[in-house]
Amino acid sequence: MRLKVSGFPNGGADKVVSIDNGSSLNQLVKHLELSDECNLIAIRFGYPPQRVEIGEVALETSLEDLGLSSGERVNLVLEGGTMAAPVKRKDPVLKPSQTWIETSDGERRILQVHKVPDDNSCLFHAISWCMYKDISLSYQLRELCSRVIVEHPMVYSDAILGRPNREYSEWILKRDSWGGGIELAILSNELQMGIYVLDIDAIKFEKFNDDLYDKFFVILFNGVHYDAIETDDGICVFDKRDEMGDLILKNVLNIARQLKEKCYAFNTQKAKIICNICKEKFVGERDIAKHAEKTGHTDFGQSS
Structure with a gap:
């Protein structure tokens, strides 16, 4: 500890x-x-x-x-x-990926982005970090998703998955397969935790099971990559019933706005995205994901 x-x-x-x-x-x-x-x-x-x-x-x-x-x-x-009175220090200069939060009793914390590897498993890394403070468990989250999909073929039908159930369950086990809404919904249920995905471009949350669970964590999505949100003392899981949970939801929007101003967000539905490795261009997250899966390329940017 x-x-x-x-x-x-x-x-x-x-x-x-x-x-x-x-x-x-x-x-x-x-x-x-x-x-x-x-x-x-x-x-x-x-x-x-x-x-x-x-x-x-x-x-x-x-x-x-x-x-x-x-x-x-x-x-x-x-x-x-x-x-005991602490030494008076000047407030640090914050990065665009950080913002201040202050409780009603005057305690101040920094809310910040925790970067995870950009290797096609970023969704699982971000969730693993928020839950366990350890990304080495990311693959176990893939395995959990795969097992749930196989065990519930009526819920996760071929039509929902866009491919045969068994094929999808094997595909998501590959480390270069991108996770998305299906995996977020599964993991929220299995972990019994609200997962709030903040889209940086839209400055908007997509909340998974916020009506079922009071505990939640936040992950950021910039169109092609997920990262975790934490306080500077390492807290990732919050409770929507208390003051801190409310402060997190309000102030993390500041981080999203700051990152959008720094062009960290990509609108994959409208803007052309370029692979910085091979220079191929795409429109739409599905095409980007297919390219990443096929080539292993993970370095994308917005095309001019």
Whole structure:
């Protein structure tokens, strides 16, 4: 488990600490090696912020049972009931792929794009990162889609798939096959998670199962490539019932607008797209996907 810890005495710098899964709060406190003069009385973490008082029961409780997860930001609360004052720093200059979010209690976070490899499996990479913070599980998501398609031939009929059910189920297992709406719908159901796809060109969400699940994550689509959305402390999954979920949905639109202004989006239905490797031109995502599958080329741009 990795945690970003802030609020050290005397404005000490934030630290990223690694601690074994299953560790107790007491083990975390010992790991921080705070001085004897530092009287830690509580920790704060999460959205909305939770406060855990330092006491005998809490110290013996595992971090997971307290509600902490890997990637969490933990603020130390010192004697007096306030967090140690951090060193005043100038706000960093943000990239077009980043924007600020601020909660009602004044906490600020950066919302940003997490880039995944551009290798024809970007949809699966983006979902794998949002769910597991690890893209090595991308192929397992392909296998999951393939299995669901075979098991439900009436739902995923030849007409829906555009090819025979069995053929499609084998095709999606190929690493150079592009995933799309069918795979998004399947994975949303199987993961029991809303998947919100933000089209950068249209500045519009396509939401999968937002009516069924409160938890969700956001992935960006620029017409030919998917990327994940996360906060700067590594949170990808949000809850539409709380303040942070609402802030994510509002502020991620700023990122989409900024990226569109930087010509990061392609309108594959109207604009001509060029393969930057062989210079062949296309109109429509289907033709681009077929070309990528046939040649292995993944570097596309908008043709003049």
